[in-house]
Amino acid sequence: MSYSPYFNPELETMSRAELEALQLERLQKTVRHCMNAEFYREKFAELGITPDDIQSLDDVRKLPFTTKDDLREHYPFGLACVPLRDCTRLHSSSGTTGNPTVVLHTQRDLDEWANAVARCLWMVGGRPEDVFQNSAGYGMFTAGLGFQYGAERVGMLTVPAAAGNTLRQIKFIKDFGTTIVHAIPSYASRIYEVMKEQGVDPRRDTQLRILCIGAEPHSEEQRQRIEQNLGVKAYNSYGISEMMGPGVAFECQEQNGLHIWEDYFIVEIIDPVTLEPVPDGQLGELVLTTINREAMPLLRYRTRDLTRILPGECACGRHHRRLARLQGRSDDMIILKGVNIFPIQIEKILLKFKELSTDYLITLETKEEGDVMTIEVELSQLFTDDYAQLKNLEREITRQLKDEILITPRLRLVNKGTLAVSDEKKAVRVKDLRKLF
Ligand code: ADP
Ligand code: ZN
Numbered sequence: 103m104s105y106s107p108y109f110n111p112e113l114e115t116m117s118r119a120e121l122e123a124l125q126l127e128r129l130q131k132t133v134r135h136c137m138n139a140e141f142y143r144e145k146f147a148e149l150g151i152t153p154d155d156i157q158s159l160d161d162v163r164k165l166p167f168t169t170k171d172d173l174r175e176h177y178p179f180g181l182a183c184v185p186l187r188d189c190t191r192l193h194s195s196s197g198t199t200g201n202p203t204v205v206l207h208t209q210r211d212l213d214e215w216a217n218a219v220a221r222c223l224w225m226v227g228g229r230p231e232d233v234f235q236n237s238a239g240y241g242m243f244t245a246g247l248g249f250q251y252g253a254e255r256v257g258m259l260t261v262p263a264a265a266g267n268t269l270r271q272i273k274f275i276k277d278f279g280t281t282i283v284h285a286i287p288s289y290a291s292r293i294y295e296v297m298k299e300q301g302v303d304p305r306r307d308t309q310l311r312i313l314c315i316g317a318e319p320h321s322e323e324q325r326q327r328i329e330q331n332l333g334v335k336a337y338n339s340y341g342i343s344e345m346m347g348p349g350v351a352f353e354c355q356e357q358n359g360l361h362i363w364e365d366y367f368i369v370e371i372i373d374p375v376t377l378e379p380v381p382d383g384q385l386g387e388l389v390l391t392t393i394n395r396e397a398m399p400l401l402r403y404r405t406r407d408l409t410r411i412l413p414g415e416c417a418c419g420r421h422h423r424r425l426a427r428l429q430g431r432s433d434d435m436i437i438l439k440g441v442n443i444f445p446i447q448i449e450k451i452l453l454k455f456k457e458l459s460t461d462y463l464i465t466l467e468t469k470e471e472g473d474v475m476t477i478e479v480e481l482s483q484l485f486t487d488d489y490a491q492l493k494n495l496e497r498e499i500t501r502q503l504k505d506e507i508l509i510t511p512r513l514r515l516v517n518k519g520t521l522a523v524s525d526e527k528k529a530v531r532v533k534d535l536r537k538l539f
Contacts, residue, residue, distance in 0.1 A: 108224070108225075108419075109217075109220050109221040109223075109224035109225070109256070110217070110221055113221075113365050114221065114225075114419075114422070115419050115420060115421065116365075116421065117421060118421050121364055121365065121421060122159060124365055125159055125365070125393060126158065128365070128393035129156060129162065129368060129393050130153065130156050131393075132391070132393050132401075133156050135183050135396070136153075136183060136399055138182075138184070139180070139181050139182065139183050141172065141176055141180055141181050142166070148166075149164070149166055151164055151165075159368065162368050162391060162402065163370075163379070165391070165401045165402050166401060166402065167377070167389070167401075167402045167403075168181075168401055169404050170203055170404075173203040173204070174200055174201040174202075177201040177202070177203070177204060178192075178201075178204040179206065181400070182397060183396070183398060183399060184206075184208060186206075188208050189206045189207060189208055189397050190207060190209045190212060191206075191207045192204055192207070193205050193242055193343055193347065194242050194343075195242075195343050195344075203343070205343055205344055205346070205398055206397040207346075207398075208396045210396055211346070211395050211397050212251065214366070214394055214395075215248060215251070215252075215346045215347065216251035216252050216254070216255045217252075217255065218252070218350070218366060219248055219249060219253070219255070219348055219349035220253075220255035220256045221363070222252065222314075222339065222348070222352035223249075223252055223253055223256050223258075223282070223314070224256055225352060225354050225355070225418075226314065226335070226352070226353070226354070226355060227311075227312055228253070228256050228312065229257075230256065230258060231258075232256075232258045232259070232281045232282050233259045233260075233261060233278055233279050233280045233281050233309075234249075234253040234256075234258040234259070234260050234280070234281075234282045234283075234284070235260075235261040235271070235274055235275060235280040235282070235283045235284070236249045236253070236260070236263060236283075236284045237263055237264070237265060237271055237283060237284060237285045237289060237293075238264070238284060238285070238317070239265040239266075240262060240264045240265075244341060244343045244346065244347025244348065245284070245286075246262075247347075248341065248346070248347035248348040248349060249284045249314075249348055250262055252348070252349060253282075258282070261274055261280060265289075268293060269296065271293060272293065272296060272297055275293075275308050275310060276302070276307055276308055279309045280309065280310060281310060281311050281312065282310075282311070282312040282313070282314065283310060283312075283313050283314070284313075284315075284316075284348075285314075285315060286315065286316065286317045286318050286529070287315045287316075287324055287325075287328065287460075288318065288320075288460065288461075288529035290313055290315055290332070290336070291324075291328065291331070291459070291460040293332075294328070294331040294332055295459070304334075305333040310333065311335065312334055312336075313328060313329075313332065313334045313336040314337055314352075315336050315337070315338060316339030316341060317339070317341065317348075317528060318528045318529060319429065319430040319434070319444075319445065320338075320446070320449070321449045321450040321453060322427065322450070323449070323450050323453035323454060324449060324453055324460060325338065327453055327460060335355075335357075337353040337357065338352070338353045338427060339353075339360075340360050340362075340407075340428055342405055344400060344403055345367065345390055345392060345400070345403065345405075346392075346395075349363075350366075350367070350390075351363070351425050354416060354418040356416055356417055356418055358412070358424070359412040359424030359426055359427075360424060360425045361416070361418075361423070361424055362423060362424070362425050363422055364422045364423065365393075365394065366393065366394045367390045367392060367393065367394075368390070368391040368393060369390060369411070369423065369425075370388075370391075370402070371384070371385075371386040371387065371388060371389070371409070371410060371411055372389050373386055373387075374387040374404075374406075374432050380410075382413050383411060383412070383413050385409070385429070386408065386409075386410065387405065387407065387432060388407045388408070388409050388425070388428075389402050389404055389405065390402075390403050391403070405431075406431045406432045406433060407428050407430075407431055407432075408429040408430065408431070408435075409425045409426050409428050409429060410426045411423055411424070411425065411426075412424040412425070412426055430444050430445060430446055436464070436466065436475075436532065438466065438473055438475055439472070439473065439509055441508050441509055443507045445464060445531045447506050447507055448462070448503065448506070448507065449462065449531075450506070451499065451502045451503050451506050452477075452479050454502070455495070456482065457495055458480070458481060458482055458499075458515075459479070459480040459482040459518060461480045462477060462478065462480070462521070462531065463477070463479075463521050463530070463531065463532075463533065464476070464477050464511075464531055464532045464533070465477075465478070465532075465534075465535060466533070466534045467535045467536060468535075468537040473536055474511075474512060475509065475511040475512065476511065476512040476514060477503070477511045477513050478514045478516050478520075478521060479514070479515060479516070480515075480516055480517065480518050480520060480521055481515055481516070481517060483518065496513050496515060500513050
């Protein structure tokens with residue numbers, strides 16, 4: 103059967119001018135609607151602005167920022183813009199550091215969320231003939247229900263396998279003829295490792311063809327590793343619960359940046375210190391304004407995620423701008439001896455070495471000689487017993503790491519299975535044990 107390459111041709115391929123007109127209309131409506139929340143009424147009063155001040159898209163910069171702390175302080179329902187009786191679901195973040203953040207949805211919000219995810223899945227090639235298996239946790243974690251409803255909207259046969267139990271995941275993949283899997287990247291690697299242990303060859307024994315990987319930072323090298331190991335195309339999926347969850351931005355088949363759906367969001371990239379916009383192409387903090395939400399619209403939400411806008415048009419025919427691969431959050435950045443380092447820079451080097459697996463842990467400690475970084479990384483198989491060969495490998499990896507991050511880490515190559523990675527949660531890549539004083 104031949105299908106359109108677009109799930110929603112009109113919204114996906116509209117020209118920039120049409121898209122921007124739609125954005126302005128939706129922004130003005132959203133700002134007026136925000137006045138239902140005391141939180142925004144007060145912010146507007148402080149800034150001396152009213153919804154009538156929003157006359158162009160650039161006027162978004164007159165609006166107040168919203169932060170995760172604002173959501174926490176007004177926990178649980180302080181930013182609701184509709185009565186609770188009109189809401190049909192809430193999601194919340196883990197809340198390890200104080201009150202969790204709560205996000206409310208009306209039925210229309212859930213519907214539009216499903217449309218956004220369906221658009222993403224269709225964009226990477228998902229069709230009603232596909233069998234879609236979701237290995238994300240169901241429940242409060244938005245990637246569970248978020249992908250579920252999106253895949254159902256495409257009309258795929260869905261397998262809500264949920265998180266964990268890798269042997270069962272693999273059995274489902276084989277028995278149900280799963281063609282598309284959604285997994286966080288660290289878990290995609292785990293599925294492959296367990297397949298190997300079980301003698302399952304993904305190319306021979308499964309019909310897998312697409313992986314949607316997201317929810318945590320990962321390098322291009324990690325994507326390629328997943329593609330080669332599992333014999334699939336792997337697409338980057340960016341989501342954040344405060345904006346809804348998955349479906350915010352997604353790679354198309356060009357695999358060159360993630361289209362962010364500008365009929366849902368107004369995108370800004372700012373300098374996190376001066377809060378001023380940075381020029382297109384420059385790295386900064388992603389700030390998003392929801393323009394297609396009823397229950398809890400958010401103005402200029404500071405995601406803390408660092409990325410940049412990719413200049414130029416995409417060959418796929420969509421004019422929604424593209425974000426570069428997310429670098430990690432501003433608070434993931436390691437500052438060691440005055441040097442700024444992102445874990446993803448380290449991963450990029452490690453994964454160039456076939457002898458290494460995708461599991462690694464960065465530990466920062468204060469020693470007598472000052473702060474030191476130790477990188478433990480698992481060997482991909484019992485690579486060799488040859489001490490000299492291992493030492494050579496260690497030296498070469500260390501040299502390349504130093505070139506990338508400008509300091510020399512202590513490197514420890516450890517056997518497979520030494521670093522416990524969880525089946526269920528986003529991988530923990532950094533342990534900071536430094537003494538502050
Ligand atoms: P939390 O992790 O705070 O419990 P979320 O589940 O909403 O809450 O996670 C959203 C965050 O996950 C984003 O802000 C971002 O830091 C990270 N993230 C999501 N998708 C990606 C991706 N494709 N690449 C890198 N980071 C991602
Ligand atoms: Zn594209």
